[in-house]
Amino acid sequence: MNLKTNLAEPKSTNGVWHHASVSRERRETLNQHKSVILWFTGLSGSGKSTLAHAVEEELHQRKCRTYVLDGDNVRHGLNGDLGFSESDRKENIRRIGNVSKLFLDAGTIVLTAFISPFKTDREIVRNLVPHGDFLEIFCNASLSVCEQRDTKGMYKKARKGLIKNFTGISSPYEDPDKPELVVNTGENSLSECVNQVIALLEERGIFIQ
Numbered sequence: 001m002n003l004k005t006n007l008a009e010p011k012s013t014n015g016v017w018h019h020a021s022v023s024r025e026r027r028e029t030l031n032q033h034k035s036v037i038l039w040f041t042g043l044s045g046s047g048k049s050t051l052a053h054a055v056e057e058e059l060h061q062r063k064c065r066t067y068v069l070d071g072d073n074v075r076h077g078l079n080g081d082l083g084f085s086e087s088d089r090k091e092n093i094r095r096i097g098n099v100s101k102l103f104l105d106a107g108t109i110v111l112t113a114f115i116s117p118f119k120t121d122r123e124i125v126r127n128l129v130p131h132g133d134f135l136e137i138f139c140n141a142s143l144s145v146c147e148q149r150d151t152k153g154m155y156k157k158a159r160k161g162l163i164k165n166f167t168g169i170s171s172p173y174e175d176p177d178k179p180e181l182v183v184n185t186g187e188n189s190l191s192e193c194v195n196q197v198i199a200l201l202e203e204r205g206i207f208i209q
Contacts, residue, residue, distance in 0.1 A: 027107025031065045034206045037100045037129065038111045038197065041122065041176065042139030043168050044154060045146030047185035047193070048113040051139060054190055055197045056111055062207070067103060069096060069112045084165050090121055097125030104133055109206070117173040132204070136179040137197060141186030143168050 028034050038055070040048040049070050056066045075082065079095055082088040093116050103110035116122050126134040146168065147155045158166035165171040181200050183193045201207065 024105050024107055028208070031107050032208045033062075033064050033109065034208065035104045035107045035133070036109055036201070036204070036206055037104055037125075037134045038109065038137060039100075039116070039122065039125065039134060040111065040113045040137045040139055041116045041179075042141060042185065043143060043146045043173055044115060044166075045149040046139040046141040047149075047190075048115075048139045050190065051137075051183065051185060051193050051197070052111040052113040054194045058194055058198060059109060064109055064207075065107060066109045066111065069099065069103075069110060069114075086118075086165070086171075089117070089165075093118075093121040093125060097128050100125065101128050104129055115167050115173065117167045117171065119174045119177065122176065135181065135200065135204070136176050137181045137183060137200075138176045138179040139185040140182050141184075145186040 024035065038052070040052050042048050049068075052068050052070070056068050059066045075092075078099070079092050082092050093114065096112060096114060100110050100112055122136060126136070128134075150156065154163060154166065155169065157163045158169040161170075163170075167173045181196060183196050185193055
């Protein structure tokens with residue numbers, strides 16, 4: 001079966017969604033916080049993974065149930081069959097969106113760190129879940145800053161044409177139009193960025209008093 005074709009057309013048509021007796025609401029009550037998807041997006045090197053893990057550490061200290069879905073880690077397993085063509089990138093985000101939805105139902109705060117360069121793909125994920133359950137966090141760092149942080153030398157290779165379809169160089173990144181939060185990861189300290197995300201969660205009533 002080719003998972004990369006007809007992505008919008010389900011292969012399995014006989015399944016019926018099973019509603020568990022333990023509801024999302026009961027899990028949230030047990031956890032003492034609401035579940036939510038924190039979708040960190042931005043260029044490679046913009047600080048998505050660093051910020052997501054730092055936020056998770058803060059949430060863990062607050063005794064929250066959390067999990068970070070990191071781009072590199074997911075491509076080692078679930079999405080190991082995908083490359084970096086536009087269609088593969090779309091499928092990558094589609095799968096992550098559906099996994100995030102399951103975490104949401106499990107009562108977990110799920111943090112995702114993916115470039116997710118295309119607006120339409122991010123909107124598809126947003127529309128998978130109820131209004132307010134998807135918080136798009138734009139890690140705003142200039143291309144020059146991201147290139148300075150390029151410890152793996154990926155940008156250099158991309159500029160030499162050694163890496164095809166590299167976001168920011170040979171493939172576009174589409175800035176979010178109306179993200180729930182813009183974090184200036186190019187200039188602000190990590191602690192300042194973490195505080196911004198936590199403030200957003202407090203504002204949205206994620207923490208149950």
